[in-house]
Amino acid sequence: MIEFKNVSHGPLENLSFKIEQNDRAILFGPSGAGKSTMLFLFNRLKDPEQGEIFYKGKPIEEVPITTLRQKVGLLLQSPNLFPGTVLDNLKYGPSLTNSWEPGAEEKLLEYVQLPLDIKDRDVDHLSGGQQQRVSLARTLANEPEVLLLDEPTSALDNKTAEDIEHVLKELIEAHNLTMVMVTHQMDQARRLGTKGLFMHEGRIQETGELPGMLDDPKTKELKEYLQE
Numbered sequence: 389m390i391e392f393k394n395v396s397h398g399p400l401e402n403l404s405f406k407i408e409q410n411d412r413a414i415l416f417g418p419s420g421a422g423k424s425t426m427l428f429l430f431n432r433l434k435d436p437e438q439g440e441i442f443y444k445g446k447p448i449e450e451v452p453i454t455t456l457r458q459k460v461g462l463l464l465q466s467p468n469l470f471p472g473t474v475l476d477n478l479k480y481g482p483s484l485t486n487s488w489e490p491g492a493e494e495k496l497l498e499y500v501q502l503p504l505d506i507k508d509r510d511v512d513h514l515s516g517g518q519q520q521r522v523s524l525a526r527t528l529a530n531e532p533e534v535l536l537l538d539e540p541t542s543a544l545d546n547k548t549a550e551d552i553e554h555v556l557k558e559l560i561e562a563h564n565l566t567m568v569m570v571t572h573q574m575d576q577a578r579r580l581g582t583k584g585l586f587m588h589e590g591r592i593q594e595t596g597e598l599p600g601m602l603d604d605p606k607t608k609e610l611k612e613y614l615q616e
């Protein structure tokens with residue numbers, strides 16, 4: 389589905405790997421390893437300095453950027469909503485391609501387990517957990533094929549993080565989404581991931597199935613990381 393061929397950018401050195409359809413890939417590794425940089429290459433928030441990225445077999449830069457950002461949705465650590473109501477935020481992406489269907493908010497809010505009457509509330513007046521759910525619903529409004537998640541629960545308290553993780557898991561399973569998630573929490577990686585990419589100093593040091601690779605690490609670097 390997405391292929392990196394000899395990609396370098398900033399801290400990343402010569403990365404080559406594939407994310408297949410329905411993979412639930414977890415990018416993990418020490419701080420500064422290049423995980424966020426790598427995630428941002430998937431939807432062209434960054435472009436390779438060297439090498440090539442393919443989306444469904446096509447050079448990624450040939451996919452119109454609006455289409456790419458709809459099909460490859462991104463959810464960040466902290467909600468980044470626009471000023472306005474929940475509904476304004478949900479409509480934003482689809483409106484760019486005239487694909488918003490009136491009433492679509494009902495399903496979207498249901499997906500993220502928020503009550504429908506929240507749609508007219510100002511997003512500034514919502515709790516952090518509610519805002520993160522709205523951010524997720526806004527990403528889903530674009531009907532993404534791939535979901536990029538950059539530590540989506542790390543800014544939330546334990547209970548809220550657990551709820552959002554549960555919502556994510558259900559959505560990914562129900563919609564057969566392909567997922568690429570950065571997380572520092574190995575228990576979360578075990579619960580959500582099927583494939584692990586362990587990053588170390590800008591390289592993919594080790595890959596494998598999850599949770600297996602966490603129980604049987606091969607490289608010294610991964611062993612050390614898991615002991616920290």
Ligand SMILES: Nc1ncnc2c1ncn2[C@@H]1O[C@H](COP(=O)(O)OP(=O)(O)OP(=O)(O)O)[C@@H](O)[C@H]1O
Nearest residue numbers: 397398399417418419420421422423424425426587
């Ligand atoms: N284009 C660039 N050129 C040089 N350095 C860069 C470039 N882009 C990012 N970096 C640096 O590379 C390092 C890794 O960044 P990145 O945020 O991708 O790591 P990370 O693994 O996500 O870390 P964390 O877990 O702390 O979020 C950072 O120190 C960043 O400043």
